[in-house]
Amino acid sequence: MSGVNISICDGKYTVIQAPTGTTRVLRYGEEWRDVTGDNVIGGLAWELQEARERIKRLEESENRMLNWLTEDCPESVKKQLSNAWMKSKEAKP
16 A cells, blocks of 8 residues: 655645555645544545546546547548537537
C-alpha cells in the first residue's frame, strides 16, 4: 500500500498519509496538523487522489483517440463515426 500526497486549495494544504498510516497536513508547505486516526480526512484524501488519477488516465486516452482520429484514422471510419454522431444528435429530444 502506497501513501497519499495530495494538495488542495491551490497548494495551500497538503495531506500526506504514509504507508504506515500516519497522516499529517501541511499548510503552505509547513507542518500544520497531525490527523492520524481521523479517517474522514484520510478517506477523502485517498478518494481525491484516485479520482485525479482516473481523470488523468481518461484525458490521456482521450488525447490518444483524438490524435488517432486526426492523424491515422481511415476516412471511411471517420465518415461512419460522423454519421453515427449525427444520428445520436437527431435522436435526442
